[in-house]
Amino acid sequence: MNFRFQNLLGAPYRGGNAMNFHLFLDKENSYSQFTLSQKEFFPFHLERTFPDFSATVTSFDWSPDSNYLLAGSKDLTMRLLSLKGKRSENKPFLFLGHREPIVGAFFAVDKKTGTSNRAYSVSRDGAIFTWDLFESTDNMDIDLDPVSPDTKDQNLDADDNDNNLIIKFESPAAKRKSFEDEDAPSKPSWRLRKKNFFMQTSARLTACDYHRELDMVVVGFSNGVFGLYQMPDFVCLHLLSISREKITTAAFNRAGNWLLFGCANLGQLLVWEWRSESYVFKQQGHYFDVNCVAYSPDSQLLATGADDNKVKVWTVSSGFCFITFSEHTNAVTAVHFLANNHSLLSASLDGTVRAWDLFRYRNFRTFTTPSPRQFVSLAADHSGEVVCAGTLDSFEIFVWSMKTGRLLDVLSGHGGPVHGLMFSPINAVLASSSWDKTVRLWDVFEGKGSIETFTHNHDVLTVVYRPDGKQLACSTLDGLIHFWDPLDGVLMYTIEGRRDISGGRRMTDRRSAANSAGRYFTSLCYSADGSFILAGGNSRFVCMYDVAEQVLIKRFQITHNLSLDGVLDFLNSKNMTEAGPIDLIDDPDSDVEEGIDTQTRGKLGQDLPGSTPNQGRPIARAKCLRIAPTGRSWAAATTEGVLLYSVDESFIFDPTDLDMDVTPEKVEEALADDQKQRALLLSLRLNEDSLIKKCIFAVSPSDISVVSSSVPFKYLQRLIEAFADLLESCPHLEFILQWCQELCKVHGHYIQQNSRALLPALKSLQKAITKLHQDLADTCSSNEYLLRYLSSAGTKV
Template sequence: MIQRVEKIIGAKYSGGNILLNNGLLYFSVGKYISIYDHVNLRSEVLQTSNSTNISILSTSSCGKFLLIVDFLGSIFILNLQKKTTITKISTRERVLDAKFSTGSKFFAVVKQGKVDIWSLQLVGLSFQKVSLFKTFAIPFFHTENNRSLSWSSDDSCIVLGCEDYTCRIFELRNQAGEDKAEVLIGQKEYIIDTHMSNDMSTTYCVTRNGTLGTWQKIKGKWRMEEVKKLNSVSLASSSCFNRKNALLVVGFGSFFLLYDIHLHMQLQKIALDHLSLSSCNFSGNGEVILFGSDRNGRISLWEWKKELMIFTYEGHQQNIRTCAFSRDGSLIATGSADCNVKVWNHNSGDCVSTFSDHLMPVTAVTFTTANHIVISASLDGTVRAFDLIRHRNFRILVGDESGQYSCLAVDSSGDMICAGTCDTSKIFLWSLKSGRLLDVFVGHVAPVSGLHFNHSNSTLISGSWDKSIRFWDIYDGRKKETEVISLLSDVTCLDLNSYNSHLAVSSIDGNVSIICSRTMEIISSFDASQDINGTQEDHYDTNIHTLAYNMDGELLLACSYFHMYTFESKGYTLLRRFAAGNWIQMENLCSSTSQLIFSAKCSPVKQCWAASTSNGLYLFAEENFRKALFEVAKQSKCNNVIEMIATGSYYEAVSTALGLKLDFRVLQSILYSIPQRSVGNVIKMLSQEHLVLLLEVLQSCLAGSKHLTITLSWLHRICLTRCEVKCQIYTIWRVGI
């Protein structure tokens, strides 16, 4: 499908479990799992058939399986080596916590008022049977952030902190009573983490007020041994135990404590620049501590033995407003409302450079013909040029007066930089080499919404909210404005197809006009508002604000705030429409004015594209792009074939169906729907290639169709009109008999 996501770049961490297994960092981004190799600096996306955002992740002790839970209570178990779903369980209840057992024989699922224990029978790398083993009743459990579930070392019992400030121990094979639990009391705050020692004689609990409680099992009864205040300054936000090294890490706002539970001593106290730690965890081998902050979207990896921060993942803090591919497609630049410009490696997903020079949101980015220079425009009234080799801002371009820049364009030489403003309605032209302001184009009377250079004749094309498209000759100082095209509504965006010089222009009324940039005439237009209004999902989603042609100009990509549309560029018929909510994180949809898609760009060298969204840059794979485009075109043309038959265009219907290589059963139905009096004319007009395909279809009809008379009639007509294939017909006849 076209919604298949290849990578998610620049998405901030928004909460939930963080896992580090075999050097791979796992965390959820909406409905997907982002996998980042922090050693080799490569990223990928793992996805399942979940319909809502992922809330919980857990890995098995062997590191081969991943437990995934979404917000609707659907549970998935994935094979991490094959990246395939092994089993799916639909609970239809909100899951508050879930975790594999130590030996990977069970997994526990905490819900409101109960804990389900599921049994796993493992055969090789797959589960032969997954069944509900036991259910325990617990006090009403509703705190989503209270994930205090833990397992014993031998998988015989679970430990859970409950809402009544008690810690309960449930034995899976309790002979006295199946649902009876041992209750440990004495906490004055709710429990955020629990742990049982390897010999199962000691249980530890960490509470919200930063207290570590220790219980000892003496003569079969649990007794409080020690209560220690780890920190009295602030509340604990997260906690995690490590069984292998007998360590405890507790996060307190902007710092964490590393504590040895055997020696009863503090090992480290490290202050981080996170605003607030929301999650912490140990890696699979226990050598690295993971910290996550959902406020600033950062994940940090701390190697506690060396006391060294080995890696920090940080995406954009706010919406990604714009993106651009480099000329060779190897790099992607993004501009965000957090005032930062980031450059990413397209293949690996690694962040190459981050520039924080702008003081207000970035509205446009682009590359020059030299792939190592990025140009950005911002609402702070500056256009900046960044050098990716020296990693610095080497040029600041400003106009003759203060203004907020909304769009950018760079000519083919890479020296002429144009930027349009949204407040003064002017277009400024600079030389990148000298940094001088060369010219100011005045003519628009409303914000400039789009700029594009026509490299074939060095003409600058601009669109504005004043309902006009203007063509400027930047090299002729006497006659700057060469042509003006008036439209019926405000222009929201534009893009130029360099293969046929078609300029696609979208207006606020939903109309898309196709203008020939050579003759300056409108050659076609279509009303895209009918497609937008047909969704009926949000009244705010009323117009297309982004247009982009793909690399060969055969496809036009259009975006509204909540939907994406693909049009074929010959007749500009709609191929597909799909909702961004199917693949973008949905937390921001509480407001009717929330926006998901801000811009989209197609790669200049590959059949792939990127969408700037409210939470990251979504990249779509090349093979999926081609397959989706072909399947969508096939589905659209199948409808055209039906219309051709209804209007009597039988030859066009047969040739189109054979060219698409549809399923034999579909082709048989098409052939049988054509009147016998028209069969001869159809056969005469078919090309040699299509005739050979037709014979293959007729051969399949002889083998399995009940309409033998009609099939023989087609073969008879071929013998009478196309003598060159008589030998093939004889072969078909023998095979059919």
């Protein structure tokens, strides 16, 4: 079974601090070619390496003719790199003058001549320099071929005319040549035209982007302010604040009318239309670690809770959050959907368990205890009448009535935090796991207390029932997964997962990744049929095991983000200094250390027994795993956000969906060659309404079932919308209804599972069919009476 994944709340990749610039091209020096049947990519090879940078490269931009590159670096310089000729003949041109690292480097195009005779460099201190390409003689055509300076002997000549600083780099050989031939034309050079400052003295410039056609620059600052400026006159069009946190990403769309802003500290994504000054799109994820995740009974909703005290509900098909509950005052540790599909429970360290109404979006019930407690686990019976929560500090389990909110019972007996709770699927028995090395079974309704105890050699971290209720799985601190028979009370078998979950060496580890200790599973989840089990913990891997054979089937790597600790198997010894790892040494001049975010991250109460707090980077780990009731997807709450893995390819965004061969002409060619299936797919990719309808009518009635079975899931909504439109305007009713019938036969399971996403299109189709049915019924009724009249009139004659 192959799973693909999408990231709902992923953090940006911030790994690496390379000081070399590598350029890769394919062997044909052209775009990769794609076909409908299979995707073929030309292999890339290293074209050229520019190793002259003395610090990390932060930004680069291509010239319009793709012969030059502008590259900015943390060494306070911007360099012009040429791809013409040999590397030894083309030394980089240095743009000097900035006092802070370069954030952005951009080419500008003269709209009149169409040449790249201007460039911009933006630094972290809020300065933007405008550079012009100029000739020393008037009869020279402007050519983007800079003078390559000799790094050992550079002469700076200042010309105070027009208050412009002209920087000329001339080697001794060039000077001798100019004396020998004064009439020889000199090569073009660059001059600093002017300096401008954004005047945000209390903040650092953290993000910028440039739109070449509009000649505009957008910049974002560490205080949440962004500005839009018209260049080269440096006219401020907008200067607004969108948050109090640092803007980490700012970008134009291709048309230049939308601005995109990202804030990593808030997990926020914002699309702003600057002409109308309105929001186009706004999404905000959790900005601290996500602790828990839960699927709704119909597998269409996903609830998450995090250390930022918030509960969010997401639509699985789109990945968008549609409601956020923020009534909790401390970290949310557990979430659980009730069987009615429109109620959600959440437990928190603030000492409350809250019930949420997903229809009215309100907190309709709050469960509390006589004295404050910290809840870390949550469960509800299948009827939804009883709610149970386990505590971190008093080692008790509290039982409430869902209808009245009254505390019914307090289950005592554990000697450690109760981190696992789950009701049996077949009876009213509650299973709990604790750090006191035991798993206990409780009879909640009869009031008999603990009826069974399973003892282990190490602390038990979580417990879960198999869907049929005939098996119980729990994980322990030594990296083992134990399987118990809850009816007979015997240990069935054990899976040793320490080696499977190992991998990734932390910067503070003294042992290799394979021999490192302290790796264990903190979350378990059975598949829908109970044949597989997912296990995740303080590692970058999520393991899938075959329960019957006790063997590892597959490992999923949840992150490749090098800004997290425990991702690399081998550490570079050059990064280790006498003071410790070089990446952990703070830079007082930097807002955010390379790869390390200095914001205060959330922390769940206390660390697990036997573990040591990590004082460096955040650790890559999976905190919670849940499989959808349909068994088609599963979700993981990780340090990278919530990852959704699915066997349905419809959830996957395919950037190669449009290529050079997808054109209206190709659709016409496919129709002419009697390739109706290919023509329909091409028209759906283009999303041209007229072409889609033309391809629909080109399919013969006998081929409808074959063609409909080849339509990908992601195009069903567009096809259904086309059918709804055709039913209102075309006379071929039986033909369109046959299409609808075949689509429902072939893709009925997908339509049922994604009814929320397809609901608008399905309602439009239903409305069109209902209207046609009513019209036909009226016509038939009218014809019936007319025929009766004609028949009676003929009889009289």
